[in-house]
Amino acid sequence: MADIIRQPLEQIHGFSRRCLFRVISMGSLPIHMAFIMDGNRRYAKKRGLEDGSGHKAGFSALMSMLQYCYELGIKYVTIYAFSIDNFRRKPEEVQSLMDLMLEKIKSLLDKESIVHGYGIRVYFIGNLALLSDQVRAAAEEVMEATAKNNRVVLLVCVAYNSTDEIVQAVKKSCVNKLVKHSEGRDRDIERIQLVDIEENMQMSVAPDPDILIRSSGETRLSNFLLWQTGNSQLFSPDALWPEIGRRHLVWAILNFQRSHSYLEKKKKQL
Amino acid sequence: MMSLRVPAPSSFNLQRFNEKRWRLGRDCFLSFSPSCVENRTGLIAVRAAKSEMTAFTAAEEETLPEGLQPELMPKHVAVIMDGNGRWAKNQGLQPWDGHRAGVEALREIVELCGKWGIQVLTVFAFSTDNWIRPKIEIDFLLSLFERTLKSELETLAKNNVRISIIGDSSKLPKSLLKVINEVEEVTKNNTRLQLIVAVGYSGKYDVLQACRGIAQRVKDGEIDVEEIDEELIEQELETNVTVFPYPDLLIRTSGELRVSNFLLWQLAYTELFFAQELWPDFGRNGFVEALMSFQQRQRRFGGRKS
Numbered sequence: 001m002a003d004i005i006r007q008p009l010e011q012i013h014g015f016s017r018r019c020l021f022r023v024i025s026m027g028s029l030p031i032h033m034a035f036i037m038d039g040n041r042r043y044a045k046k047r048g049l050e051d052g053s054g055h056k057a058g059f060s061a062l063m064s065m066l067q068y069c070y071e072l073g074i075k076y077v078t079i080y081a082f083s084i085d086n087f088r089r090k091p092e093e094v095q096s097l098m099d100l101m102l103e104k105i106k107s108l109l110d111k112e113s114i115v116h117g118y119g120i121r122v123y124f125i126g127n128l129a130l131l132s133d134q135v136r137a138a139a140e141e142v143m144e145a146t147a148k149n150n151r152v153v154l155l156v157c158v159a160y161n162s163t164d165e166i167v168q169a170v171k172k173s174c175v176n177k178l179v180k181h182s183e184g185r186d187r188d189i190e191r192i193q194l195v196d197i198e199e200n201m202q203m204s205v206a207p208d209p210d211i212l213i214r215s216s217g218e219t220r221l222s223n224f225l226l227w228q229t230g231n232s233q234l235f236s237p238d239a240l241w242p243e244i245g246r247r248h249l250v251w252a253i254l255n256f257q258r259s260h261s262y263l264e265k266k267k268k269q270l
Numbered sequence: 271m272m273s274l275r276v277p278a279p280s281s282f283n284l285q286r287f288n289e290k291r292w293r294l295g296r297d298c299f300l301s302f303s304p305s306c307v308e309n310r311t312g313l314i315a316v317r318a319a320k321s322e323m324t325a326f327t328a329a330e331e332e333t334l335p336e337g338l339q340p341e342l343m344p345k346h347v348a349v350i351m352d353g354n355g356r357w358a359k360n361q362g363l364q365p366w367d368g369h370r371a372g373v374e375a376l377r378e379i380v381e382l383c384g385k386w387g388i389q390v391l392t393v394f395a396f397s398t399d400n401w402i403r404p405k406i407e408i409d410f411l412l413s414l415f416e417r418t419l420k421s422e423l424e425t426l427a428k429n430n431v432r433i434s435i436i437g438d439s440s441k442l443p444k445s446l447l448k449v450i451n452e453v454e455e456v457t458k459n460n461t462r463l464q465l466i467v468a469v470g471y472s473g474k475y476d477v478l479q480a481c482r483g484i485a486q487r488v489k490d491g492e493i494d495v496e497e498i499d500e501e502l503i504e505q506e507l508e509t510n511v512t513v514f515p516y517p518d519l520l521i522r523t524s525g526e527l528r529v530s531n532f533l534l535w536q537l538a539y540t541e542l543f544f545a546q547e548l549w550p551d552f553g554r555n556g557f558v559e560a561l562m563s564f565q566q567r568q569r570r571f572g573g574r575k576s
Contacts, residue, residue, distance in 0.1 A: 170498055
């Protein structure tokens with residue numbers, strides 16, 4: 001009996017969502033959205049659930065959010081899955097997060113997964129050497145399996161810190177310059193340019209995010225994409241990550257459209 | 271930011287230009303005492319200011335407004351002073367009037383920082399992105415900055431404020447560089463408040479120049495590539511002029527929800543506060559609201575509050 005009611009309701013729901021998205025698409029859309037998925041544990045506490053369930057609920061919210069983004073036609077989505085700072089948490093929590101990540105990374109290879117549904121190319125960005133062999137191997141397998149996909153892109157930042165990313169890029173730039181210098185190809189080693197650092201950043205596979213959304217009401221970057229979000233619009237809805245929904249995404253995009261037209265006008269004036 | 275909202279003058283009239291320069295010369299944004307005025311013979315004359323801006327000394331610790339706790343005050347506050355041009359437009363005034371009002375607002379905030387025990391205040395005056403503005407406008411702003419620094423030197427020294435300028439100085443006029451060096455030298459031992467003014471600065475520029483410094487040290491054999499780490503970069507950033515290079519709180523006015531490439535590395539864990547008011551309207555109330563918001567935040571730095 002419930003199914004008879006539920007299925008049409010879901011269809012109406014999906015239809016109204018697609019209508020709404022079509023309306024929003026009339027304005028300019030962001031090319032790249034980034035998310036800091038904050039508040040999973042607070043959600044579990046609030047609902048009186050056990051600790052791990054907050055992260056599981058967070059994963060569902062993530063899948064919904066990805067679906068909305070790709071439906072809208074947003075090409076790049078970046079998520080902050082696990083920070084290098086998070087390794088400082090209790091070992092049990094770190095281990096349970098790693099186990100969850102391993103499970104979910106492997107599930108991306110399933111035929112029914114969202115990856116195949118939308119033709120997503122997946123990148124894992126971060127200091128992957130800090131991960132366990134299992135998780136790293138799974139991540140590399142997914143990257144290889146999706147390397148030929150080119151419709152939309154998902155960048156998963158794991159064992160990531162923006163400052164760490166910059167350090168690695170600086171190291172690579174120095175090494176490249178040293179090599180060129182010793183081969184006599186580059187006279188002046190001080191002439192490292194912005195483009196030298198940028199091309200060595202792991203996130204150079206995507207353009208800079210247009211919008212960064214951090215859930216749970218905290219308004220800080222927490223060492224996420226510092227280099228890339230210099231001109232991004234920042235939103236910090238109060239909703240905890242598992243509570244994040246379509247309305248937050250729509251609100252962020254509407255605001256983006258408002259300031260985007262103002263900025264484009266200013267650019268033309270200059 | 272002082273520079274972003276000034277439109278290019280449509281025609282260049284020398285006499286009017288000089289007149290306006292004189293008027294803006296009164297925008298002593300670093301003064302704590304009654305505003306100074308340059309009269310025709312070039313002597314500084316003190317004139318009673320409309321607003322009651324008093325100099326502060328160590329003995330005059332003002333009690334914090336109700337709701338603010340002294341032990342939770344941020345050590346380092348950074349400010350993007352946005353909205354002068356829009357403020358002027360809303361009032362039906364000219365853009366330079368907006369900057370004058372912005373200067374008053376900055377004076378108030380600097381004074382409050384000194385009184386409330388904030389140790390470092392960094393303000394975004396001129397970005398590397400602003401170099402694409404018309405030359406006449408840039409010359410105008412930089413000469414204003416130069417004259418203001420000159421006129422404020424005595425007040426700064428008296429109020430125990432240390433001033434530091436960060437940014438790419440290679441494009442700044444020689445006369446301005448000379449004044450900057452002088453002001454930094456004279457105030458370098460002051461301890462009450464450090465005012466860092468970012469001119470020709472951006473977060474990416476800072477990391478780039480740090481990278482260049484490190485590359486040179488590697489080339490000279492002083493360090494090995496493998497030794498490059500976060501601490502090394504931190505040492506090379508221009509914010510190494512202070513012992514608190516990382517702002518605890520960043521305030522941006524005028525409702526814009528972005529950082530606009532002001533500081534980058536240093537903002538890793540900074541609490542961001544976006545105020546709706548335009549900068550000239552920000553003032554004490556806005557500042558208190560920002561500080562109260564800051565004090566209520568739970569800073570975890572990636573860990574957990576158990």
